Amino acid sequence: MNSTIRPNRPSSSAPEGTSHRDRDRSFRRRERAAVALIAACWLSVIVAVMLFLAxxxxxxxxxxxxxxxxxxxxxxxxxxxxxxxxxxxxxxxxxxxxxxxxxxxxxxxxxxxxxxxxxxxxxxxxxxxxxxxxxxxxxxxxxxxxxxxxxxxxxxxxxxxxxxxxxxxxxxxxxxxxxxxxxxxxxxxxxxxxxxxxxxxxxxxxxxxxxxxxxxxxxxxxxxxxxxxxxxxxxxxxATEEHQLRVVGVEPLGVGVFSIHLSGRDLTRLGVRGGQYAIWRFWSRGTWWHAHPISFSAMPTDTGARLTVRALGAGTERLARLKPGTRVSFAGPYGVFTDAARSAPRLAVVAAGIGITPARALLEDTDLAQGEATVVLRATDRSQAFLWDETKSLVERSGGAVVEMVGRRPSGASSWMSADAATRGTSISTVLPDLLDSDLFVCGPGDWTDLVVAEARAAGLADRRIHVERFA
Structure with missing residues (x-):
């Protein structure tokens, strides 16, 4: 079944203020730095050869x-x-x-x-x-x-x-x-x-x-x-020694999905941005030898943090049995799936399954203008609606729009949408009417994510405004 929630919001004109210009300048700086990094890699090869010739x-x-x-x-x-x-x-x-x-x-x-x-x-x-x-x-x-x-x-x-x-x-x-x-x-x-x-x-x-x-x-x-x-x-x-992270408890959210609550000290000094992840190692029997890249599902406070995990194998399944007091080491935070990567005046988010975790933290960490965000929450059935209530609250607080799309994909067709939405001729431009004025953040399974990105490109959205986090 497919249901849609659309709060009232202002027209599609860009939000007032200088945030858009600041974001665009920041994006240009990062773009130049990325080009310089690639150039430096190849320049090093040229230098090595030239020094030999000389x-x-x-x-x-x-x-x-x-x-x-x-x-x-x-x-x-x-x-x-x-x-x-x-x-x-x-x-x-x-x-x-x-x-x-x-x-x-x-x-x-x-x-x-x-x-x-x-x-x-x-x-x-x-x-x-x-x-x-x-x-x-x-x-x-x-x-x-x-x-x-x-x-x-x-x-x-x-x-x-x-x-x-x-x-x-x-x-x-x-x-x-x-x-x-x-x-x-x-x-x-x-x-x-x-x-x-x-x-x-x-x-x-x-x-x-x-x-x-x-x-x-x-x-x-x-x-x-x-x-x-x-x-x-x-x-x-x-960093592990400084912040002294410990497991406080594990909260089940659904079949094979759970949140790990951590305590620590001075965690805001980590400088986490919403949408980032860290490499975690939990020091208990059966888990200490396995490092896990896991996104923050909420912005850390000074004394606590939350991770949300879907068990995809024996390693992650063992995390559901972590005991309070378990020591935690980490490396990070990492990732550019954050508000800092934006260059457009509006924000569009499409998240499926456990991909909601970085999306939810991204929305929490973004200073949203009135009506700036449109979020599509995608699931095969209601049992996969992890953290949806929290996410909707964050978006609707600023007058944004939330679209819930529940149902299996159409058989025999390459579509990221539910069969019901595809049958009715729904497109990415329908659910995201301000797409071309937005940065699009997509997070979910790899093949599903590729379909969303392909449709966004076909609709005319530039690659530099598409940001992806794949889960496997």
């Missing part, structure tokens, strides 16, 4: 073997540079998260993975061919000769570890692995890069001496591993 080694090329060897060195430098850039992108640096978004940073991290490994493999192949031409040995005997020496063995080990990481990151393989197993394997990439350092010191001579090339690579290694050490490990440990 080192004088290319001038020593006297024949085919030297040319092939030089090509092998260049591919190795580019591959290593990309690996270090990947570590920086995965380090959860707050500035990167605020301007680029952690999800976007990780997507770029993944895109760079295969090219980086292919370049490292190409480096090894070209070096073997180049040395084989120089020494007059067969490829097999040349390969065996390169296995002598601890630094070369480490280089081969590092390459093997990188191949393992790439293979286990393939979708068909990753789906067969428990998340924690995959995550542990993925951490091998840190070791894979580190074990190549002796090779660069000896055979590569990149880190030897006091040259601009040495300075560049030293800085890049320090940036990559320093960022990982601080932002992935040290900073979360210090």
């Amino acid at each position: 080192s004088g080694r290319p001038a020593q090329i006297a024949g085919l073997s030297d040319a092939v060897t030089a090509a092998g060195i260049v591919t190795g430098l580019i591959g290593t540079d990309l690996l270090l850039v990947m570590l920086v992108l995965a380090a959860r640096i707050p500035w990167v998260d605020r301007t680029f978004g952690q999800d976007a940073a990780i997507r770029l991290h993944r895109r760079l993975g295969k090219p980086a490994v292919y370049l490292i493999l190409g480096h090894g192949a070209l070096i073997i061919v180049g040395y084989s031409l120089r020494d007059g040995l067969s490829l097999w005997h040349q390969t065996l000769s390169l296995l002598s020496g601890a630094d070369m063995l480490l280089a081969w080990l590092g390459t093997g570890l990188l191949v393992v990481v790439v293979v286990t990151s393939l979708v068909v393989v990753r789906r067969r692995l428990a998340h924690e197993v995959w995550h542990a394997i993925h951490l091998i990439s840190y070791a894979a890069v580190l074990v190549a350092v002796p090779h660069q010191l000896s055979a590569g001579q990149v880190l030897a001496g006091s040259t601009p090339q040495t300075f560049y690579w030293t800085c890049l290694y320090v940036l990559a591993f320093g960022s990982i050490a601080w932002f992935r490990f040290a900073a979360p440990l210090l």
